[in-house]
Amino acid sequence: MGSRPVKKSLQEYARGLAGGLLFSFPLLYTMEVWWHGFIADPAQLLVMVVVTYLLLLAYNKYAGVHDEATWKHIAVDSMEEMGIGFTISFGMLLILNRISISSLTFVDISKIIVEAMIVSIGVSIGTAQLGAGSSGGSHKEERSRSTREGVAALALCGAVVVAGSVAPTMEIFLLAVEAQPTHVFFMALVSIALSVMIVFFSDFRGAAHRPPGSKTYNMVFDTCLSFLIGLGASAFMLWFFGRFEDVTFYVCFAQVITLGVLASVGASAGRLLIK
Structure with missing residues (x-):
């Protein structure tokens, strides 16, 4: 403009x-x-x-x-x-x-x-x-896409866009309350697996633009970055919409992981698809 x-x-x-x-x-x-x-x-x-x-x-x-x-x-x-x-x-x-x-x-x-x-x-x-x-x-x-700052910015935008439409709903709270620790654990694993798949094995547009360095290092760093940004975005949105009030720490944690499945996918795919 x-x-x-x-x-x-x-x-x-x-x-x-x-x-x-x-x-x-x-x-x-x-x-x-x-x-x-x-x-x-x-x-x-x-x-x-x-x-x-x-x-x-x-x-x-x-x-x-x-x-x-x-x-x-x-x-x-x-x-x-x-x-x-x-x-x-x-x-x-x-x-x-x-x-x-x-x-x-x-x-x-x-x-x-x-x-x-x-x-x-x-x-x-x-x-x-x-x-x-x-x-x-x-x-x-x-x-x-070749700078860490750029990757983080695009990942955060992707996480907010994808998970933002679900964060205000009661379904996230309901899923978290009813989730057992095993469910939460496997949701976290799925989030990480999806991040790896999207960034390194899906051949999405822009996936080839990665910072220099070993493939193993990039895989670990980028996966952790997408996952943590997804969790951070999830925590902020849930806090803003009042989902952490009058609930136990476990319910807060479970909500973040539950929404984090969507947010980490958004962080991984968003930084490749949005330009």
Whole structure:
């Protein structure tokens, strides 16, 4: 976005709008996300806004479509993507009769903020993903996948996009409460196995772009990175949606591992598929 021709900026806004809806529609229709507007406090909302903005900065730095962009442009683009996210969320919640202009309350604003932060990530990915390819974009894609920072940024985005639509639901809590230690153990093993399969044996687009070093080292490092990022993203989303309140440590742990199956797949596949 930034200081570019009007036509090009409008095209990117259109891609961002499409991406925000495409990647975030399930959450716009999820009751648990609406309910969180009733219980979210200002501190939680502020943390979510800050974390989302930092995630957008990282994504646009390592996977944005403009290889020549400076940090100033990246910061502006990230802010614009959040603005589009707010616009989409406000419009959709209004259309779905979840908020009312005539009686806008703090709860309604909380709903908009929660939805907007998730939609913003979809906007950012849509802006980069839905655009026409270019040699510069290909160069940046290869470079982002050859640095540890780039890999981590893309993995985190993938984890949030894939697991974000499930994190607010009660199904994760139910599965965790009913899971025996053996179930949790095997879920962790499956997460690791899927990470290895996706990154090293699936021949996904971009799988060939790996940092230099021995294959064994890369396999261990990349698998651990995807798994830990998936667990970290899962823990943050579950905390934000109040899934750690008034439950035992085991239930918290089981929830993280349960959601981590999806998040680690998103971290592994996302860093190869999103550019």
